[in-house]
Amino acid sequence: MAEPLQDAPHQLHTVEVDQPLAAVNRLLAGLHLALAATAISHRGVHDIMLAADLVLLFLWLLSQAPMLRPVSRAAFPGRLSHPALPGVDVMVVTADPDKEPAVKVMNTVISAMALDYPGGRLTVYLSDDAGSPLTLLAARKAYAFARVWVPFCRKYGVQCPCPERFFASNDQLDGGGGVDHHHELADDKIRVKNMYEAFKKGVEEATHDAALSQSWTKAARQDHGAHVEIIADKQDSSVSNSDDEDAMPSLVYVSREKRPAWAHHFKAGALNVLLRVSSLVSNAPYVLVLDCDMYCNTRSSVLEAMCFHLHRRRRADDLAFVQFPQKFHNLSSNDIYANELRSIFSTRWKGLDGLRGPILSGTGFCLRRDAVYGARPSSSQDHPFSSMEVGELKTRFGHSNGHVASLRRTAGSTTTSRDGLLPEDARLVASCEYETGTRWGDEVGFLYQSVVEDYFTGYRQLYCRGWTSVYCYPAPSRPAPFLGSVPTNLNDVLVQNKRWMSGMLAVGLSKHCPLGSSLAVSLPHSMGFAYYAFMALYAFAVLCYATVPQLSFFRGGTSSFPEASSLWFAAVFVSSLLQHLIEVSVAKRGLEVRTWWNEQRFWALNAVTGQLFACLSVALDLVGAGGRAVDFDLTSKASDNVRLYRDGVFDFAGCSTVLLPATTLCLLNDAALVGGVWKMVISGSRGHVSAELFLLCYVAALSYPLLQGMFLRRDPARVPAWITAMSVGMAATLLSLFG
Numbered sequence: 043m044a045e046p047l048q049d050a051p052h053q054l055h056t057v058e059v060d061q062p063l064a065a066v067n068r069l070l071a072g073l074h075l076a077l078a079a080t081a082i083s084h085r086g087v088h089d090i091m092l093a094a095d096l097v098l099l100f101l102w103l104l105s106q107a108p109m110l111r112p113v114s115r116a117a118f119p120g121r122l123s124h125p126a127l128p129g130v131d132v133m134v135v136t137a138d139p140d141k142e143p144a145v146k147v148m149n150t151v152i153s154a155m156a157l158d159y160p161g162g163r164l165t166v167y168l169s170d171d172a173g174s175p176l177t178l179l180a181a182r183k184a185y186a187f188a189r190v191w192v193p194f195c196r197k198y199g200v201q202c203p204c205p206e207r208f209f210a211s212n213d214q215l216d217g218g219g220g221v222d223h224h225h226e227l228a229d230d231k232i233r234v235k236n237m238y239e240a241f242k243k244g245v246e247e248a249t250h251d252a253a254l255s256q257s258w259t260k261a262a263r264q265d266h267g268a269h270v271e272i273i274a275d276k277q278d279s280s281v282s283n284s285d286d287e288d289a290m291p292s293l294v295y296v297s298r299e300k301r302p303a304w305a306h307h308f309k310a311g312a313l314n315v316l317l318r319v320s321s322l323v324s325n326a327p328y329v330l331v332l333d334c335d336m337y338c339n340t341r342s343s344v345l346e347a348m349c350f351h352l353h354r355r356r357r358a359d360d361l362a363f364v365q366f367p368q369k370f371h372n373l374s375s376n377d378i379y380a381n382e383l384r385s386i387f388s389t390r391w392k393g394l395d396g397l398r399g400p401i402l403s404g405t406g407f408c409l410r411r412d413a414v415y416g417a418r419p420s421s422s423q424d425h426p427f428s429s430m431e432v433g434e435l436k437t438r439f440g441h442s443n444g445h446v447a448s449l450r451r452t453a454g455s456t457t458t459s460r461d462g463l464l465p466e467d468a469r470l471v472a473s474c475e476y477e478t479g480t481r482w483g484d485e486v487g488f489l490y491q492s493v494v495e496d497y498f499t500g501y502r503q504l505y506c507r508g509w510t511s512v513y514c515y516p517a518p519s520r521p522a523p524f525l526g527s528v529p530t531n532l533n534d535v536l537v538q539n540k541r542w543m544s545g546m547l548a549v550g551l552s553k554h555c556p557l558g559s560s561l562a563v564s565l566p567h568s569m570g571f572a573y574y575a576f577m578a579l580y581a582f583a584v585l586c587y588a589t590v591p592q593l594s595f596f597r598g599g600t601s602s603f604p605e606a607s608s609l610w611f612a613a614v615f616v617s618s619l620l621q622h623l624i625e626v627s628v629a630k631r632g633l634e635v636r637t638w639w640n641e642q643r644f645w646a647l648n649a650v651t652g653q654l655f656a657c658l659s660v661a662l663d664l665v666g667a668g669g670r671a672v673d674f675d676l677t678s679k680a681s682d683n684v685r686l687y688r689d690g691v692f693d694f695a696g697c698s699t700v701l702l703p704a705t706t707l708c709l710l711n712d713a714a715l716v717g718g719v720w721k722m723v724i725s726g727s728r729g730h731v732s733a734e735l736f737l738l739c740y741v742a743a744l745s746y747p748l749l750q751g752m753f754l755r756r757d758p759a760r761v762p763a764w765i766t767a768m769s770v771g772m773a774a775t776l777l778s779l780f781g
């Protein structure tokens with residue numbers, strides 16, 4: 043439970059429970075539960091629809107746990123004592139120079155170097171899974187530019203440390219600090235902007251350099267040795283010794299070894315290599331993890347995180363991480379793919395924060411190093427690993443002497459000088475075989491069992507060991523601390539969702555099911571986790587609701603809603619829509635019908651695409667027929683066709699089989715609607731089909747963009763013809779067999 047704090051002048055942060063919202067949420071939940079229970083009690087027992095309703099009720103119950111106690115927090119970084127600030131290692135991960143353009147990645151790197159933090163205590167690590175010479179070259183250029191950019195940001199108190207964003211935005215938005223510097227600022231700004239343009243041009247030219255790209259084939263990305271390079275020069279080391287506030291942060295490039303025969307465990311594997319390499323170089327007690335497209339948008343985030351980490355707790359010192367929300371710079375105002383993840387970052391995480399903390403969200407979090415190494419909160423007061431024998435440490439952490447020594451030192455006491463010399467074991471800890479026989483990925487570091495490494499690591503590694511976390515959400519008037527990019531075509535969105543859903547469902551169905559560990563955490567908190575683990579089961583419920591009523595309406599026979607219950611079901615339906623509308627409007631601070639509708643539509647679409655395929659792939663895995671384990675398909679950050687997304691038009695280009703169930707069900711629904719109404723007109727009978735008729739109309743409205751994409755659009759981004767053809771065939775088969 044969060045501690046209630048008074049805003050005393052020395053207080054580093056405050057927390058407040060949103061009581062009115064909590065009361066409204068509880069009232070709505072109580073009402074909905076009563077209605078749903080009544081409706082379900084009227085269902086026939088041998089009905090598959092009963093199963094669908096129970097699944098919906100189960101998921102709804104889980105989803106309510108984080109609604110009951112939403113909190114908000116404020117941090118006061120101005121009250122921190124700078125000499126006491128601990129070191130922070132920023133970890134940026136990239137994997138593919140085609141999908142993740144170098145200029146964007148470098149903007150993230152540069153923005154992290156320009157954070158408002160003593161430069162001598164900040165080290166930025168860039169992991170490049172492709173081991174691309176282009177990325178290394180770009181990183182060197184980025185460092186050279188940062189030598190100008192970082193002092194510029196410090197001098198003028200620039201707010202947005204991401205150069206691309208800073209130069210693109212309106213001058214008024216971020217003119218930097220003091221008015222007295224006005225002229226100087228204008229001149230300097232032009233000078234630095236020119237340098238930025240030159241840097242960008244250099245990187246872009248290198249991208250198109252045939253020799254450079256040919257030297258690095260697709261095969262080489264999967265098959266290369268380790269390369270670690272400290273990108274800093276001698277000048278810096280002298281500065282950092284004299285005044286570490288003004289020093290330049292170091293930049294370290296890490297490309298771990300990759301061989302086709304070795305499992306590399308995607309992002310979790312990359313982060314674990316960075317944990318080890320950084321333990322040899324700076325060994326900061328805190329790490330800030332950033333996806334390569336998630337640039338820092340304010341400079342104060344790490345200081346804000348420190349307000350929580352450095353606060354002395356009356357009870358155990360158990361804060362593992364401070365999570366910031368994921369916000370996105372390329373969201374459309376008409377966000378048809380529900381890319382904003384509003385439910386997660388604007389609603390549920392605030393509620394989980396009122397329990398024991400939000401789910402670790404992959405990027406934008408500031409984490410204690412010892413916690414992710416597997417320590418427990420009680421032991422972390424002094425050196426958590428100092429009581430372990432060297433032999434025991436080596437079985438857990440591997441045989442690098444340098445790394446083991448780092449574990450036994452007080453966190454943060456850096457031994458390595460910043461003279462650019464590579465520590466002895468740097469290549470060893472980045473090699474493929476280093477983890478063999480150790481506990482990495484299993485008990486140490488980011489965990490490997492699930493592709494959604496953040497979700498699983500946060501749960502297993504941190505919460506189940508007794509750690510807590512906080513959610514640092516900016517006040518409405520403040521800019522987002524970090525900004526990332528969202529996929530702008532439907533296929534990317536669905537494939538991304540499929541990865542998330544299958545990763546989480548696999549956790550839910552494993553021995554690590556969150557509901558099984560409710561004693562280790564708390565029941566509401568584990569329910570909050572379990573909701574995401576089982577979310578893919580919406581697929582089953584939506585599939586039932588998108589076939590059974592349709593077929594029975596088409597047949598014109600008995601309704602799939604017993605007569606006595608129709609009204610109750612209507613009430614449940616209305617209450618669920620209302621609950622959702624209120625949730626959206628509270629999060630968006632105003633009535634937001636369009637967002638509500640976009641979310642309704644995407645929820646239904648995702649259920650029968652990403653979530654359905656996630657269920658299938660997890661089921662295949664469980665029976666041992668899964669073949670290749672769920673892959674980490676990278677989302678593209680190269681914004682190719684943003685126009686359609688901006689205009690609120692679905693971009694179906696490149697859609698794969700993932701879309702097929704959705705288009706088939708859309709056709710089935712529309713054909714049943716037309717056929718059923720036709721039969722009703724011919725026979726003149728009305729029966730008691732009003733509930734069904736309403737449901738079919740609602741589904742038709744939700745799925746209209748699919749119908750449009752199949753038959754009414756002529757542009758290249760319409761639904762691929764083969765999907766349309768197959769959907770027609772499948773819908774016709776279903777109708778002729780069961781209709």
Ligand SMILES: O=c1ccn([C@@H]2O[C@H](COP(=O)(O)OP(=O)(O)O[C@H]3O[C@H](CO)[C@@H](O)[C@H](O)[C@H]3O)[C@@H](O)[C@H]2O)c(=O)[nH]1
Binds near residue numbers: 138308405494676
């Ligand atoms: O083998 C890999 C795969 C991915 N990445 C990096 O991981 C990050 C996230 O990948 P992305 O393709 O952007 O996935 P998203 O679905 O956008 O990421 C979300 O979901 C992931 C879990 O599936 C989390 O790790 C992320 O933090 C979260 O933003 C990127 O920087 C990648 O470069 C690697 O370094 N190595």
Ligand SMILES: [Mn+2]
Binds near residue numbers: 333526677
């Ligand atoms: Mn991403």
